[in-house]
Amino acid sequence: MNQFSAKVCILGDFAVGKTSTVERFVNNQFSEKYLTTIGVKIDTKDVSLSGDVTLKLVLWDVAGTDRFSGVEFAYLRGASGYILVADGTRSRTISAVRTLKEQSFDRYGELPSVFLLNKADLTREWEVSDEDQRRLSEEFANVYVTSAKTGDNVTAALGRLGEMIAERDFPKTQ
Amino acid sequence: MTFPESVRSYLESDYSTQRRPFCFQIDSDCRVLDWWGDADNYGLGGLTAGDDMVDRAPFLIGHLGADAEKLPFVTTGNGTVEVHIFPEGDRYFVIVMDASDEHRFHQQRQQTANELRLLHAAQQRLIARQRALIGDLVEAKTELEHRRKEAERANESKSEFIAMMSHEFRTPLSSIVNYADLALEDDTSVENIRKSAEAISRAARHMNRLVETVLDEARLEAGQVRLHETPFELNRLLDDIATIMAPLAAEKQLSFGIYLEDRVPEMVVADDACLRQILINLLGNAIKFTESGGVRLDVSWADDVLRVAVVDTGPGIAIEDQERIFDAFERAADTSAGGTPGTGLGLTITLGLARLMRGEIDLVSERGEGCKVTVMVPAPASAETPAEETALPEPAIEYRAMRPATILVCDDDEDLLALAEYYLLRAGYGMLIARDGREAVDKALAYSPDLVLMDINTPRLPGSDAASELRAKGFKAPIIALTASDIRKLDMKTFTNSLRKPIQMPRLLARIQDHL
Ligand SMILES: Nc1nc2c(ncn2[C@@H]2O[C@H](COP(=O)(O)OP(=O)(O)O)[C@@H](O)[C@H]2O)c(=O)[nH]1
Ligand SMILES: [Mg+2]
Numbered sequence: 001m002n003q004f005s006a007k008v009c010i011l012g013d014f015a016v017g018k019t020s021t022v023e024r025f026v027n028n029q030f031s032e033k034y035l036t037t038i039g040v041k042i043d044t045k046d047v048s049l050s051g052d053v054t055l056k057l058v059l060w061d062v063a064g065t066d067r068f069s070g071v072e073f074a075y076l077r078g079a080s081g082y083i084l085v086a087d088g089t090r091s092r093t094i095s096a097v098r099t100l101k102e103q104s105f106d107r108y109g110e111l112p113s114v115f116l117l118n119k120a121d122l123t124r125e126w127e128v129s130d131e132d133q134r135r136l137s138e139e140f141a142n143v144y145v146t147s148a149k150t151g152d153n154v155t156a157a158l159g160r161l162g163e164m165i166a167e168r169d170f171p172k173t174q
Numbered sequence: 175m176t177f178p179e180s181v182r183s184y185l186e187s188d189y190s191t192q193r194r195p196f197c198f199q200i201d202s203d204c205r206v207l208d209w210w211g212d213a214d215n216y217g218l219g220g221l222t223a224g225d226d227m228v229d230r231a232p233f234l235i236g237h238l239g240a241d242a243e244k245l246p247f248v249t250t251g252n253g254t255v256e257v258h259i260f261p262e263g264d265r266y267f268v269i270v271m272d273a274s275d276e277h278r279f280h281q282q283r284q285q286t287a288n289e290l291r292l293l294h295a296a297q298q299r300l301i302a303r304q305r306a307l308i309g310d311l312v313e314a315k316t317e318l319e320h321r322r323k324e325a326e327r328a329n330e331s332k333s334e335f336i337a338m339m340s341h342e343f344r345t346p347l348s349s350i351v352n353y354a355d356l357a358l359e360d361d362t363s364v365e366n367i368r369k370s371a372e373a374i375s376r377a378a379r380h381m382n383r384l385v386e387t388v389l390d391e392a393r394l395e396a397g398q399v400r401l402h403e404t405p406f407e408l409n410r411l412l413d414d415i416a417t418i419m420a421p422l423a424a425e426k427q428l429s430f431g432i433y434l435e436d437r438v439p440e441m442v443v444a445d446d447a448c449l450r451q452i453l454i455n456l457l458g459n460a461i462k463f464t465e466s467g468g469v470r471l472d473v474s475w476a477d478d479v480l481r482v483a484v485v486d487t488g489p490g491i492a493i494e495d496q497e498r499i500f501d502a503f504e505r506a507a508d509t510s511a512g513g514t515p516g517t518g519l520g521l522t523i524t525l526g527l528a529r530l531m532r533g534e535i536d537l538v539s540e541r542g543e544g545c546k547v548t549v550m551v552p553a554p555a556s557a558e559t560p561a562e563e564t565a566l567p568e569p570a571i572e573y574r575a576m577r578p579a580t581i582l583v584c585d586d587d588e589d590l591l592a593l594a595e596y597y598l599l600r601a602g603y604g605m606l607i608a609r610d611g612r613e614a615v616d617k618a619l620a621y622s623p624d625l626v627l628m629d630i631n632t633p634r635l636p637g638s639d640a641a642s643e644l645r646a647k648g649f650k651a652p653i654i655a656l657t658a659s660d661i662r663k664l665d666m667k668t669f670t671n672s673l674r675k676p677i678q679m680p681r682l683l684a685r686i687q688d689h690l
Binding site: 006007035039042044077078 | 228229232233235236237238239243244245246247248249250254273277280281284285288289291292295299
């Protein structure tokens with residue numbers, strides 16, 4: 001059995017569900033309570049890939065951008081991929097993702113990434129039209145409409161990222 | 175500045191009490207070499223040299239580079255720490271320090287700020303939704319108001335229509351009532367009864383036409399009228415139209431003309447009855463509303479579309495009235511202001527018929543400038559040659575004239591004259607017309623007709639006197655009396671025979687044959 005580790009950073013505006021997504025992915029739990037993340041919260045999860053390969057994802061849940069301090073770019077160093085998260089009930093969070101992605105790509109180069117349009121369970125408050133969604137899919141590769149609350153698409157999205165990282169960083173294992 | 179040993183150790187102990195630093199040294203494969211400090215505080219107790227630190231300190235992944243690094247708030251399962259990484263040759267010194275107090279402080283401050291921002295976002299969303307709701311409400315209200323107004327307008331139009339119809343009906347109805355009363359008076363003359371009956375018949379026919387018009391409109395609106403597209407001779411239709419319209423125009427001393435472009439094909443395929451109705455309506459309207467000048471019908475044809483334009487020099491239609499003039503139950507000419515009364519249905523029917531024929535109507539007019547109504551209907555040219563026979567029913571073969579003969583008809587009833595003319599001419603007889611007894615005597619003596627049909631109640635000289643005078647002057651040909659009164663009162667030495675009104679044309683023709 002081959003064991004690899006990869007650092008993955010989760011980027012997005014505050015309260016879009018970054019922490020909740022990790023919590024769902026790692027511990028299969030969800031909490032309605034909002035607790036602001038400060039700095040970075042680190043969790044790990046092993047994902048099994050094809051060919052009897054296990055990839056240890058080290059998930060860096062990086063605090064959302066805020067008015068007092070921008071994202072701490074030191075946290076992003078050495079990442080192998082990004083999980084970009086936006087909140088479908090606040091369409092403005094999509095442009096935050098756009099900015100974060102540009103800044104991190106500028107600094108650390110282009111990396112595999114998935115885009116999570118989160119809170120899919122809140123259909124009544126949903127602000128992103130089908131047309132907007134279609135355009136998102138053109139702009140970002142691997143767009144997933146997810147819900148940390150119900151768990152919809154979370155594993156699929158993160159699993160996909162794991163595959164992409166493995167293909168890029170550990171090609172011999174494939 | 176150099177610190178005394180006491181100050182230095184105080185600072186050191188205070189710093190280490192608060193930050194509780196833990197240091198460890200790793201090689202480039204992330205294996206621990208040695209360590210110092212409070213390992214248990216960070217869940218790193220029980221280390222053995224050579225342990226792989228990737229699992230126990232996952233934050234190292236990706237951060238073992240050439241430069242020193244500081245990661246301010248790193249939260250793992252064992253609390254929040256500040257991490258410092260110093261590369262030293264092929265090793266790394268890592269220092270972790272407790273940052274939970276500072277983290278808590280920042281967390282609380284940021285929590286409040288973020289919750290406020292979330293609240294604000296939720297508020298914005300509520301406001302937006304409220305705005306949308308208000309928008310919907312206003313729209314719904316406007317729509318309702320619009321519907322209410324339309325219903326009111328429709329109601330008004332219907333009332334106006336009923337008022338108009340009762341006005342239209344009142345004239346013929348009052349003449350029916352009056353003439354019926356006159357006929358029923360004890361001492362009324364036969365002539366009065368006849369006159370009354372004629373007037374009543376006229377009024378009834380007029381009312382019948384009104385009802386027909388309304389029914390036509392209703393049928394059109396209900397979509398019950400079907401198109402019957404057949405090849406027909408356009409000229410013949412226009413001749414008929416001229417026959418109907420020219421006298422109406424002449425009565426009002428208006429000029430009337432039909433102008434046919436050269437290109438117009440002889441035969442076209444369309445519903446001729448529809449077209450006929452459209453032309454009668456439009457020309458009838460034009461003549462009705464025009465007081466001086468004239469009415470013209472221009473007919474042209476191009477690309478399988480027949481274009482008929484009725485142009486008049488009447489009062490015209492104000493721009494603001496033009497849109498609704500084709501609405502059922504409405505008309506532009508205001509009867510209240512003394513305009514010519516009449517139902518507005520004619521135009522609605524015209525529009526309905528034009529649409530039925532898949533055509534269009536175009537109206538160009540201005541107040542005081544006359545009016546031009548153009549109807550365009552698809553009417554492809556037909557290769558068929560015009561049929562020779564007339565469209566009207568022929569009299570039955572047995573009533574055809576046996577030999578050439580001229581009949582003199584004396585009557586003052588135009589309807590009867592027209593009817594007699596139609597049947598006599600088509601049966602093959604020549605015909606002379608006299609509208610009173612005097613004229614009948616003069617024409618009979620001048621032209622020696624083969625037979626005379628004589629109405630008894632003729633103006634100037636009563637029919638019976640005219641007949642006696644003719645006999646006295648040696649007129650030998652048969653004279654057949656036409657009368658609505660008792661035949662027994664007639665002098666049968668003067669008259670050869672008699673027919674009772676109302677006259678049935680086959681019987682008239684049979685009677686004529688009997689005496690020729
Ligand atoms: N209904 C719903 N709420 C969610 C979802 N994901 C996160 N939340 C809630 O959104 C708030 C912010 O989530 P969090 O994960 O802390 O956002 P972060 O700031 O991006 O880490 C919390 O109250 C969560 O309970 C989701 O998929 N559905
Ligand atoms: Mg968070």
